[in-house]
Amino acid sequence: MADRRARPWECHYNGWSWTERCAVTPIQNAMFRSGQLARPTVCTICGFSDPARINGSGYIFAHLERYDRPAELFPACKRCHAALHARFREPERWQALLCRSALPGSWAFALSLDHTSQWLPFTETYPGGLPVPLLVPPTSPAFDF
Numbered sequence: 619m620a621d622r623r624a625r626p627w628e629c630h631y632n633g634w635s636w637t638e639r640c641a642v643t644p645i646q647n648a649m650f651r652s653g654q655l656a657r658p659t660v661c662t663i664c665g666f667s668d669p670a671r672i673n674g675s676g677y678i679f680a681h682l683e684r685y686d687r688p689a690e691l692f693p694a695c696k697r698c699h700a701a702l703h704a705r706f707r708e709p710e711r712w713q714a715l716l717c718r719s720a721l722p723g724s725w726a727f728a729l730s731l732d733h734t735s736q737w738l739p740f741t742e743t744y745p746g747g748l749p750v751p752l753l754v755p756p757t758s759p760a761f762d763f
Contacts, residue, residue: 631703633739634685645688646680655680658693662751663702663726664719666695683748684740692725692751702726706733725749 628636649655658678660667668676679699681692694702698715705712709731720726725748735743 630736632683632685632735632743633737639682639685642682642685642688649689650680655689655691658691660693661695661698662693663698663721663724664695664715665721666698683744692748698726702729705729705731706736723749725751 630636631639646655650657657672658680659669659672659676661678667678670676672678675696678693678695681694681699681702682688682690683692684690698719701708701712701715712731716724716726728744728748730743732743
């Protein structure tokens with residue numbers, strides 16, 4: 619069988635290879651099944667949520683920035699997750715999404731656009747870490763006193 623060309627998303631991310639990144643999925647799935655981790659229902663970048671369609675158009679990715687911490691989620695909707703991983707190839711798309719849709723103060727504003735950061739360990743690119751994502755958008759009734 620001939621080697622196939624790698625797809626754009628099958629690349630290093632924050633120092634982790636595609637294989638290492640994929641190895642975390644079964645760990646996360648086990649955590650979801652056991653109740654150790656709740657499936658995300660709100661995008662922490664734009665605030666999108668559609669729990670009625672959580673397995674379809676309302677799906678929220680359990681995105682990771684550190685693949686050595688499978689429970690440290692940065693939940694993202696399909697649109698934000700795609701733009702997030704394409705930001706090195708399409709920085710204009712990422713910046714437009716942030717300007718148009720991102721929640722004020724979102725952790726996503728702190729992400730690097732330097733393509734070399736894909737191969738560097740997370741701690742070199744983000745020595746102080748990333749801000750903890752809000753799991754409930756600030757416009758939610760939960761903050762309505």
